[in-house]
Amino acid sequence: MFKKWDIIIIVTLLCISFIPEIVFGIMGKHYNGTYAELTIDGKLYKKINLSEHRGDEQIDIKTSYGENIVEIKDKSIKVIDADCKDKICIRSGFISEPGQIVVCLPHKFMIEIKSSDIMANSLRCLNE
């Protein structure tokens, strides 16, 4: 039932399937994990890698719209203080999962958690 060329084809295909692996191996590693994107007025202000973050850190963000203080605690991020009126961004609390956002509308300030984890993204995509 099996013929010689079947084996050749199957082995060739298996070898072809490892080409992307080799190409990416040569091109260098791609970082994965979650990161937080801080945007002001739609423009990227800062990108913080969360999955490798340890300990506490506070960032002061002063813009012409106002001031926000952001705290990064291990793998989660939170706005701890803001001089806006409604303080909705503070009440949002800690966020850490990809897709979660904190928005401060008066300051046009937004924190969005994203994931560059290729496997997680592609698997979600394939399962749809």
Add this chain to the structure above:
Amino acid sequence: MNKTFRIVFIGLLVSQALALYTIESMIPVPFIAPGAKLGLTNLITVVALYMLNSKKDVFLIIILRLFLSTIFGGNLSTLMYGAVGALLSYYAMIFVKNIEKDKISIIGVSAAGAFFHNVGQLIVASVIVQNIAVTLYLPILSIAGIGTGVFIGVTSNFIVKHMSKLPFFNDLNISQ
């Protein structure tokens, strides 16, 4: 092969493919390799490729199967994945079948079809997430795909062997 026979035969193959598709969709997605499927509908494509004279009829079967399976149990994204995968595997199977006519059995053709179906799926996936690194998932998918492809090849080998015994199909190009 007269016109009525052709229409009925294509209709039968499409309906068999749809039945297999429905059965396959009842099988849950394996946890270790999401996106991997048995590829039962490929069985019909391979059988059609070996039993029909014209390649256009095989193409017609694939297109009909794609759209009808979307109506029965699918959505736009399954149509996109299925269409690119099925077309790529169709051309790959024709190519492989024609390289060495007598030296390649159905198993090799079906394994190549399964592999290029996975390649098509990953191309669509990398376009959707806009990240070419999705192709790193190819080895896992292709090992699963080639495995099922071999079994589909063995099965269609039996089908074609038994079909060729029927005097009904004498005028078709059943090569065995």
